[in-house]
Amino acid sequence: MSVTTTALAPWSTSSSAPAEARPQLTFDLDVEVCVVGGGIAGLLVALEAARHGASVAVLESHQVAWNASGHHLGTVRPGFGGDIADLIARVGRDHAGRLWQLTRGGADHIRAMAAEMSDVALTDGVLDVANTDIGDRLAGRLQLLERFGADVEGWPVERVRETLKTPRYFQAVHYPGAFHLHALNFTRELVSLAEQAGVRIFEQTPVISIDAAGLRKRIVTPLARMRASSIVLAGNVHLGSLFQRLSRTLLPVWRYAAVTEPLGDSLASAIDYRGAVVGSAGVDHYRIVDGDRLLWAGPVTTWNGNPRRFASRVERHIRSVFPQLSGVKVADIWSGATGETVHGMPQIGQLRHGFWVASGFGGQGLATSAMAAQLIAGAMFSSDDRWRLFSPFELVWAGGPAGRVAGQLVYSWWRGQAELAGAFARYRERAGKRERQRDARLAAASRAVRPTALRPTASASQDVRPPQPAAAQRADGNLAGS
Ligand SMILES: Cc1cc2nc3c(=O)[nH]c(=O)nc-3n(C[C@H](O)[C@H](O)[C@H](O)COP(=O)(O)OP(=O)(O)OC[C@H]3O[C@@H](n4cnc5c(N)ncnc54)[C@H](O)[C@@H]3O)c2cc1C
Secondary structure, eight states: OEEEOSSOOOSOGGGSOOOOOOOOOOSOEEEEEEEEOOSHHHHHHHHHHHHTTOOEEEEOSSSTTOSGGGTSOOEEOSSOSSOHHHHHHHHOHHHHHHHHHHHHHHHHHHHHHHHTOSSOOOEEEEEEEOSSOOTTHHHHHHHHHHHTTOOOEEEOHHHHHHHBOSTTOOOEEEEEEEEEOOHHHHHHHHHHHHHHTTOEEESSOOOOEEEOOSSSEEEEOSSOEEEEEEEEEOOGGGGGGGGHHHHTTOEEEEEEEEEEOOOGGGGGGTBOOOSEEEETTSSOEEEEETTTEEEEEEEEESSOOOGGGGHHHHHHHHHHHOGGGTTOOEEEEEEEEEEEOTTSSOEEEEEETTEEEEEOOTTOOHHHHHHHHHHHHHHHHHOOOGGGGGTTSOOOOOOHHHHHHHHHHHHHHHHHHHHHHHHHHHHHHHHHHHHHHHHHHHHHHHHHHHHHHOOOOTTHHHHOOOOOOHHHHSOTTOTTTO
């Protein structure tokens, strides 16, 4: 098994576009827009700004897409990482709906860009599976999503299990218009599109300080200075001391992803779906790549763990979902750090005139960072003020080191709860099935004995009743049958 810690970590090296190094900034430069950070958020903003005709430079302290942006799973779907109910509770249904629709615009934007790219293997469909029996609540969820403008369909349990051959999942929400693509190739082609649009990218160029006062803002790097009318901070969790007011509001969370060795024909006995599968409880996220391998998201930590340590855990988890894949082996595993906000929403806004933030995209950063790029460029060049819809989500301190510990506890607890809820739902389903089988046996036995044994007499007719199905004998609320 290999372990990858650099940006060049596609699941299949042979299918990735060649990586090229970009120069360091060694001379003073004046531009209209300076973007700090060469991840997908920074690159998307830079591309949008350049397409509006601005002169743009991206300053990247390492190499473009070396972190999360080169290591994600490539699933693009509308919505935010947090719970939709929390979002509605915070800003109301209409506001939440408008925010949600913006992410749909972000997803459409990625699709349009992918159409300009050559090798990103865009594949349609995302299946959001429930690991507990959500029964009638599925209809309510679909209605809400439809009202938010989402293109969704509900799948009953039978259809889900015909497609994903495991008792793990119950109902699902299918997003036929959502999709996935080859993560690293997308990012590399995004770099090409940005450069074709005139964006200048400088690598190994950390921004050390910023003076954002005044119309022309000053940016200092180790070997050169820049001046710009607008600055966009898109540094995610690595912004650090450059702008602590922002970095303190992000909880760094390392996410892990693994690709398996080829699984051959056994894969067909487990999965009959080419889109991406995401567990609504956040426990599972996977899809088929290269015909017969699985790309599978691992656990999350609030420290930078060695990915190798999680390989066997990923294998065990795959086996627990699909026991038919008993021989599964992880071929490669890697990680990337994402920035999570306390409220679960990205940080999109203007800190002062011409000083913008595009950050905190968490584990669902593709559609949302594309949306941020559209909003920020729209505000800079077309007086579009929809970015203000994000004003309710302030920069809230993420708790520092104590926040990391608390965050890990919450993640572990939440994941544990989700797995527990799933296990309990499956237990109830099995218990219900056993009850129904027993009822059927009792009913059959009752039918078999009735003609000969039960010739009612006046007294016996008061005492002898055919056996009642067990479920009917139980009072409502008995857990095993509820
Ligand atoms: C394993 C994994 C799976 C994921 N799967 C998905 C998925 O399927 N779908 C999805 O939508 N999202 C997914 N994500 C999340 C997504 O990858 C992130 O939300 C997104 O990449 C964040 O992009 P970014 O540009 O904000 O951050 P980054 O990629 O971290 O880029 C920020 C850049 O800023 C640079 N920087 C910071 N400070 C400075 C400075 N002072 N000077 C210069 N440069 C600086 C950093 O070096 C870095 O390169 C996944 C993430 C991981 C790790």
